[in-house]
Amino acid sequence: MRIKKIRLGNKEVMPFTIPSGIISTEASSLERLAKEIPEIGILTTKSITPEPRLGHREPVLAQYAQNSFINAVGLTNQGMEEFARSLDRLKIPDDKFLLISIAGTTPDEFRQLTKKLSPYADGLELNLSCPNVKQGGLQIGNDSRIVRETVSTVTSLTNKPVFVKLAPNLANIVETAMAAIEAGANGLTAINTKGPEEYKFEGYDVLTNKKGGKSGREIITLGLSCVQKLADNFSNIPIIACGGIFSANDVLAYENAGASAFGIGSALAMMKDSELRQYFSTLIRDLEDGTNNTSNLIKKVNMEYRKFRVTDRYDLADDFHVLVMDCSFEAQAGQFLFAWLPEKGEKPFSILETTPLKIAFSEKGCFTKDFAKLKPKDEIYFRGPYGISPEIPKNSKVALVGGGCGIAGINLFAENPNIEQVFIGAKDIDHLIIPRKPNDPNMLFLATEDGSAGHKGLVTDLLSIYHNADFFINCGPEAMVKAAIEIESQLTFPERIYSSIDYMTRCGVGLCGSCANEQGLRTCVEGPFMSNKK
Ligand SMILES: Cc1cc2nc3c(=O)[nH]c(=O)nc-3n(C[C@H](O)[C@H](O)[C@H](O)COP(=O)(O)O)c2cc1C
Ligand code: FES
Incomplete structure (x- = not known):
């Protein structure tokens, strides 16, 4: 396949992106991707809402089948004012198209978002498809009248390209797309995650929100059929396809279905920046040469919980404790784990000792207060280890x-x-x-x-x-x-x-982007011990 650039507004850019909400959720990571990965032509931001949103409590991401995830991040973002301030400082090269994803609950909120953020954007993506919010998202997408009103509100305020992001499980995806296009949308993005759905482990809902949206390998067939339907009905409208793209063959399948740009999200789990660079350059070579080398670069993701029992606890101070478990936990110095208390939440912890596993913690928030109630014989789940151990040179002191x-x-x-x-x-x-x-x-x-x-x-x-x-x-x-x-x-x-x-570490597998440091590096996959080198 010859890589065809995509024309969007007055720019012609490489047809690849990382879809909204994955990896590049902070301005610092957007800037980093823009600098480091030439194959990414479209920089898609996290969906931004008018007001800041904390999102749902962790766990917000789980793996329900290998390389297939379910998430209920809940549109965590800093709100449009703070995001606009971070965009003021952002340097985006001319060969990139900055697609700002916006998510409101009413046409009026979309109006505010467009007014505030359109001046910074090369284009807007309207998220009318999030399955993880009580208002907006899927509800809007399912109501053609509100879709029309929302899209025409936005298109009347900006002359930049407007994409509408669609969910795979809309009542009628073609009808929703028709309403959006008639109201002036210039392009479609498909698909958002499939949901809301449940995922249970040993009888417990894993996501604190109970339900979430599915992404990754298992949703590609659904994504392809949605894109095919859209392309059959709207042949002149560009479609950014995402949903389960892992390899060059997946890109080709979406291209055959009618897509003109490609979003790769879940496939990038556990990849450090150097591995992202290698993944995208290999993908291009695979597409040009008809090879399939990206498959070797996909990481095996370990998010499986293992049940432990508390055998001992030491209360060193009123608010400072050590818990001792009944088993060992294999990990190297510098790595960390997540502890999950079903129905209470999940948090990352350092590992004090591996054999048997010991955790030291101070009571700071709701989760650690629940954690502090654990006593001998109580059960708890851990997943990991995550992160990498810094290499200590042999002859150093x-x-x-x-x-x-x-x-x-x-x-x-x-x-x-x-x-x-x-x-x-x-x-x-x-x-x-x-x-x-x-x-x-x-x-x-x-x-x-x-x-x-x-x-x-x-x-x-x-x-x-x-x-x-x-x-x-x-x-x-x-x-x-x-x-x-x-x-x-x-x-x-x-x-x-x-x-x-x-840093705020939420998923541990490099997808949610919340742990990015000032240099835009995700500390859960590159750290947590980061060298001071710029
Ligand atoms: C952790 C996570 C967060 C996401 N956040 C958003 C979001 O803020 N806005 C949005 O439109 N889609 C969001 N999505 C959906 C993705 O943009 C994408 O549509 C979906 O994951 C399918 O692509 P994939 O199978 O390549 O991951 C999110 C997905 C994940 C896994
Ligand atoms: S990317 Fe989610 S915690 Fe690092």
């Missing part, structure tokens, strides 16, 4: 720096023979976990804010005096990590400083 719960995050590194020094800080002796000791016990440095153990003050006070390392691993509260990096930057190269800062 390594210092570990941990604060608060971050001590749990560095404990597994202490086994490494290169560990020269361990710096630990907490607010008082009750919140201090003494990690495995370095070879020389004199190289363990303790600090507490109230002076109840070790130095009275901050762990970084000790680091600045006693450091004797050329490779650093930091884990703890953001302020501590930033202060540690400042000291360490004067002692070694940025690529020898690894730090873990708590």
